[in-house]
Amino acid sequence: xxxxxxxxxxxxxxxxxAEPEFHQAVQEVVDSLSVVIDRHPEFRAAKILExxxxxxxxxxxxxxxxxxxxxxxxxxxxxxxxxxxxxxYKGGLRFHPxxxxxxxxxxxxxxxxxxxxxxxxxxGGKGGSDFDPKGKSDSEVMRFCQSFMSELFRxxxxxxxxxxGDIGVGGREIGFLFGQYKRLANExxxxxxxxxxxxxxxxxxxxxxxxxxxxxxxxxLAARGLTLEGRVCLVSGSGNVAQFAAEKLLELxxxxxxxxxxxxxxxxxxxxxxxxxxxxKQIKNVRRGRIREYLEKYPEAxxxxxxxxxxxxxxxxxxxxxxxxxxxxxxxxxKDAAALIRNGILSVVEGANMPTSLEGVEEFLGAGILYAPGxxxxxxxxATSGLEMAQNAxxxxxxxxxxxxxxxxxxxxxxxxxxDAADTYGCPGNYVAGANIAGFMKVxxxxxxxxxx
Numbered sequence: 153x154x155x156x157x158x159x160x161x162x163x164x165x166x167x168x169x170a171e172p173e174f175h176q177a178v179q180e181v182v183d184s185l186s187v188v189i190d191r192h193p194e195f196r197a198a199k200i201l202e203x204x205x206x207x208x209x210x211x212x213x214x215x216x217x218x219x220x221x222x223x224x225x226x227x228x229x230x231x232x233x234x235x236x237x238x239x240x241y242k243g244g245l246r247f248h249p250x251x252x253x254x255x256x257x258x259x260x261x262x263x264x265x266x267x268x269x270x271x272x273x274x275x276g277g278k279g280g281s282d283f284d285p286k287g288k289s290d291s292e293v294m295r296f297c298q299s300f301m302s303e304l305f306r307x308x309x310x311x312x313x314x315x316x317g318d319i320g321v322g323g324r325e326i327g328f329l330f331g332q333y334k335r336l337a338n339e340x341x342x343x344x345x346x347x348x349x350x351x352x353x354x355x356x357x358x359x360x361x362x363x364x365x366x367x368x369x370x371x372x373l374a375a376r377g378l379t380l381e382g383r384v385c386l387v388s389g390s391g392n393v394a395q396f397a398a399e400k401l402l403e404l405x406x407x408x409x410x411x412x413x414x415x416x417x418x419x420x421x422x423x424x425x426x427x428x429x430x431x432x433k434q435i436k437n438v439r440r441g442r443i444r445e446y447l448e449k450y451p452e453a454x455x456x457x458x459x460x461x462x463x464x465x466x467x468x469x470x471x472x473x474x475x476x477x478x479x480x481x482x483x484x485x486x487k488d489a490a491a492l493i494r495n496g497i498l499s500v501v502e503g504a505n506m507p508t509s510l511e512g513v514e515e516f517l518g519a520g521i522l523y524a525p526g527x528x529x530x531x532x533x534x535a536t537s538g539l540e541m542a543q544n545a546x547x548x549x550x551x552x553x554x555x556x557x558x559x560x561x562x563x564x565x566x567x568x569x570x571x572d573a574a575d576t577y578g579c580p581g582n583y584v585a586g587a588n589i590a591g592f593m594k595v596x597x598x599x600x601x602x603x604x605x
Contacts, residue, residue, distance in 0.1 A: 153186045156196070164205050171254025173481060176510055177261050178205055180525075184588035187577045192596075198604075200596045207260065209233040212253070213303045215281055217296045220289055229300050231279035233313055234260035237598035240311055241277030242267055242534060244318030247325065251282045258481070259318075262505055263534070265591030266527040269566045272538035277313055279304070285320050286440070297328035305336045308343055310544070316345040316537050319480065322392065322437075323348060323358070342544025345537035349549075354540035356555040357533075362396025363556070364532015364563050365476060365503040370404065371567040372499060372522050372583075381405040383498075384423075384472040388412045388465075389479035390436050390443045393503045393530070397476050398429055410467055412479060413443040417467040420446075420453040464488050471495040478503030486511030493519045502526035513584065520581075528566050528587035535562045 164178050182201060189196050211231040219225055230253060233241045243263040246255075256278050264276030281300060285293050308315060317326055326346045333343055340352075347353035356363070370380055383406045387398050390411045398408045407423035411432060420428070431449055435441045444455050456466050468475065468488040475497055477483050481504065484492075489512035492500065499522035502508065506526060508516070516523040536559055543549055550558075566587075573593070574586030 153190045156189065157182050157186050160201055160205070163202075168254070168257070171257060173258040173506070174254045174261065176482075177258040177506060180506075180510060180513065180584070181261070181265065181588045181592070184585040185592055188589055188592065191577075194600065195596050198600055200599055203599065204235065204264070204592075204595070205261070207232050207234045207257065208236060209307075210253075210257075211279075211304075211307055215283065215296065215300045215303070217292070217299045219292050225296075227281050227283040227296070229279070229281045229303060230256045231304060231307060231313070231315075232256045232260035232277060233307075234276045234278070235264045235595060236275035237595050237602060238268060239273035239275045240309075241313035242274035242316070242537065243276055243278040244280075244316045244534075245321045245325075245329075246278070246280035246318040247283045247285050247320030248280070249282055249284045251280045255481070256280060259505055262527050264595060265588060266531045267534055267538075268591040268594045269528055269569060269587060270531050270535040270538060270562055271565055272535060272562075274314075274534065274538055277315075278318075279315060280318065280321070283320075285325065290324065293325060294328045297325055298332040301329045301332035302336065305333045308333075309337075310341045310343050310541070314343060314345060314537070314541060316534070317392075319391065322346075342541050345540045347540070352540075352544050354536060354543055354555055355550070355552040356559060357536050357540055358392060359396040359399070360536035360559055361393045361530050361533030362398070362478070362503060363400045364535065364559055365393070365397050365478070365501055365529050366400040366404065367532065367560055367563040368524055368529040368567055369474065369476070369499060369501040371564055372501070372524060375567075375571070376522075378498075379405075380474075383407070383474050384409060385474045385476060386410045386467060386470055386472045387476045387478055387503075388417070388467055388483055388507075389477075389504065390432060391478075393533075394476075394478040395429070395433055395436070397478055397503050398424060398432075399426075401476075402426060402429065406474070409472065410470060411443055411446075412467055414458065415442050416444060416455055416457040418443055418446050418453050418455050419467075419470055420450065422452065464491065468492050469495070473498045475500045476503050477507035479507065480504055481506045482509050484508040484512045486515055488512060489515035493521065497521060500524070501529045503530050505530065517582065517584065523583060525584050525587050527591060528570050528583060531566055532559055532563055535559060
């Protein structure tokens with residue numbers, strides 16, 4: 153079986169050259185599935201894994217737009233529709249200069265398993281562009297979004313593919329994208345999630361990924377008779393996920409001491425409180441500024457500039473009980489993981505997509521700490537997108553408490569599914585294997601039921 157897995161990985165790397173993030177995502181999953189394929193020869197006979205690593209459809213298109221100086225700009229747009237065995241494609245749009253085909257494929261592949269874990273009928277997809285919204289005016293962002301949607305609209309729909317937001321795509325961008333879809337398709341449907349509350353959005357959706365990550369952490373700790381109360385927490389990022397993870401941690405009695413952005417990280421040993429967090433939201437959401445501006449009001453905090461040439465991230469060198477990587481992929485490497493372990497970290501719970509390198513994952517699993525992969529712990533965002541889709545289909549809006557209650561229940565169900573799968577396949581307590589196996593089984597069985605398509 154190890155030969156089969158190694159051969160599959162060799163094929164993936166040969167057919168998808170220069171896409172290291174996609175190779176990493178596939179390896180992390182298939183390494184967990186050897187025991188499953190061994191017990192279920194029907195999956196190997198039907199070439200389920202070989203089919204899973206091939207997208208059902210990949211769209212690449214140009215996005216021309218005009219800036220405020222009247223100059224023509226050209227970006228590249230993507231949508232990777234990975235797998236629709238259990239429902240319409242579902243996954244975010246990312247606008248960031250780092251976006252390329254390999255990153256889109258890795259995110260779409262991860263999304264298949266994440267969506268499967270939510271218990272909701274959603275397939276996996278992902279999209280975006282190498283457009284950078286930072287520093288752009290609202291008018292420039294609108295013109296770009298309208299051009300982007302002018303091509304994408306023909307490939308999506310409420311029963312086909314339902315995009316959402318991701319890095320660089322917040323409420324402003326979703327609004328411009330939805331408006332253009334409505335204009336072109338001549339229909340008002342739940343084709344995007346993360347919409348404004350006045351036009352089809354769901355309460356709790358902005359908070360969902362961050363809240364869900366913390367709910368998952370609470371479940372992990374509760375399974376061992378522990379709580380979040382009084383725990384010192386490292387949180388990376390300062391966008392949507394990080395902000396609401398920090399908010400929920402504070403609500404549950406934990407102490408958050410770090411936040412970051414691409415320029416650097418701040419360390420506040422006294423810990424954030426609700427006033428400090430509100431100031432961070434003002435900096436990032438209203439002023440669209442940098443996290444170092446936190447020191448203008450709270451000079452007692454420490455700020456460390458990012459060193460692009462460094463072989464580690466100093467944010468993870470601070471002593472703490474829990475770590476919540478909520479920024480981007482591969483922000484924790486092997487050295488960072490080793491530093492966290494040396495400092496006595498109890499648990500690492502991923503709020504971002506694949507924020508830990510394969511070497512880092514090996515460090516965490518080898519040390520036996522509580523480690524939650526993003527496909528399980530950050531699934532709250534897409535789960536609440538699924539709840540938004542349900543509300544749109546019924547033309548109703550659930551109250552905040554109901555959505556939050558459903559989110560808590562889904563995260564509890566995901567935690568239990570991971571635990572059960574890990575126990576069933578002989579790796580109790582291994583959330584990586586549990587998440588991969590539980591997500592895979594549902595998709596694989598659906599693919600068998602639907603034949604060779």
